[in-house]
Amino acid sequence: MITDSFVVQSIQEVTSNLEKSLQSLVFPDNESENVVNSSLGERNLEVLQNQLSEIKNLSENLCKQISGRKTYSNLNIDFGKIQEILLKIDELPKSSNYLQNIITAGISHYVLIICYYCLTNTLVNQLVRVNNVKSYYESVSSSKLYSLFYGLQILPSELYYGIKAVSNKIRSKVSDLKSVQTSLTLEDVKCIGTDIAKDIYPQFNKLLMVQSFKFVGLPRETTKKVQVLFSLPHIVLKNKLHNQLNLTDSIHERYLMKLGYLICNVQKSKEEKLLDAKLNYFKTFFEIDSNTNKTLSDIVKLTSNFKEANELTKIQKPSILVRIWPVTLLTLMYGPSSISSLWHNRIVIADFIRANLIEFVSGLLYNWIWQPLKQVWATVRHDENSSIAMMSQDTLPSELNSLNRMVVSLVSENSSSNIDVDSLVSQVEHGDLTQFMEIYENQLENPVKNIVTGKLIRSLLVQVQKTKVDGSLVLDGVDKMLKSQQLVFGVLALSPAIAIVYFGSVAACRLVKLGNIWSNIQTYKLAMIQSLNSTERLISLMEDTEVGQKAYYEQGLLTVELNILEKVGYILVEPERRKEWLRDITELGNLNNTTSLSLRIINRINRSYSKYL
Incomplete structure (x- = not known):
């Protein structure tokens, strides 16, 4: 404070x-x-x-x-x-x-x-x-819809007090008549009703005059009379809210003066x-x-x-019971049937929750958080079994070995001299099939004969195997490129999980700090800006105000604004800067400050805490 x-x-x-x-x-x-x-x-x-x-x-x-x-x-x-x-x-x-x-x-x-x-x-x-x-x-007063809902909320209590007042008037008039005569006649009852109507009608006319500018009371034309009667609930509510606001303003202003008087005279x-x-x-x-x-x-x-x-x-809002009775009544009217319907459909509801909520959440946690984390960790620790690839890990070596054996066998059978197997294997691994292609060219000179004997078909199958090895080499290159970028892909896969964790932690912090998971920081910032503006305006006005009721009122208002500013800022400012914030507000509230010094403090607050505004 x-x-x-x-x-x-x-x-x-x-x-x-x-x-x-x-x-x-x-x-x-x-x-x-x-x-x-x-x-x-x-x-x-x-x-x-x-x-x-x-x-x-x-x-x-x-x-x-x-x-x-x-x-x-x-x-x-x-x-x-x-x-x-x-x-x-x-x-x-x-x-x-x-x-x-x-x-x-x-x-x-x-x-x-x-x-x-x-x-x-x-x-x-x-x-x-x-x-x-x-x-x-x-x-409530500024909105017609809110006014009508407010009227619905206070309707039972207003009816109760209204009926009680009318019944008290009837009792008093009946007791007055009984003191004069022993029994009541029909004329006496009519007179009582007429007297009560005469008491109410002037108040009704005053209400129309003030709220609707009907200076002659209820109009004589039927159409206008119906319009006035339909607007009567709104007129009554408007008058009640107007009286409540006037009462609130008068009491609020008087106690602001009391606060200002006490602060000015005790602290100054x-x-x-x-x-x-x-x-x-x-x-x-x-x-x-x-x-x-x-x-x-x-x-x-x-x-x-x-x-x-x-x-x-x-000065209070309507009680909680008054404000919630319409909702409570609707709950009592339709609640039992709704609960019965829910009980009869409990199995369907449980299946729906299990299929659309529990399985969704478990799948989300497993597929979007746990698995991406495992993949990123496996990539960081160089786990070969976790590599992403477009083909199996041992496909290329097996196909290349098969090609080597096929070429070596074919060249050996079609060569009259001994061959260097190691040199030939090295040539095949580097894509050099010169010796094989010479044999293939010789076979093409007698294609029909070599087809019948199967030699040309064998050569063609070797070339098919070579094409398959070339394709595997391409895929192996793609696999190596994917493996080099595997950490990037893992982080991308983890980004939805990071977003979920981030927004969940932000919501938890708001729940702890502000009591609400939704962002109402802008509301606090707006309140802080308004309080700063009001504080600066009041300090400027108080410079030319002499000691008296007005000065006490302004001092009380300034103290309340500084208290609001202190509380709102305490919520917005980080915990590490809260002592600094309280120190600055205390300096601003010092009654011995000159106007120029207080305005400089406000400028310092605007500069130092600009990111919270």
């Missing part, structure tokens, strides 16, 4: 002032020591010491909670304990003893700082909540050491006459009850 740093600093200052004041009594002369001891009994001194220790522990506890908290929830303060401390001090005899006055003043300052923290923290949180309620009613006060001056500020805040005999204990009691007793608590 924006006042946290001031509260912590004030508690530290009170502790420091107490220590300095007590230092003057550490080594007193004998005469003053006797005066102290004679005027303040040992038992009373022990009571003061214990109460000072307890209130100091409460204050230091509050400082630790403020410094160590990670959320913006309200901190618990034991006001019952504070009341006990003040009661024990009040029971002590009044004395002009210097030591007693120092300790009593220190305890009072601690208590006032705690009350200040509780009041400002409660007001800021309640005012932010009222802002949201106001936005809710404004959005030049009379920091004057306890009575501070006490009067709290009396004015609670609208208590400064001349009345209200003590610090009364201020503490009012502060402890302020959270539930202030008028801001009256």
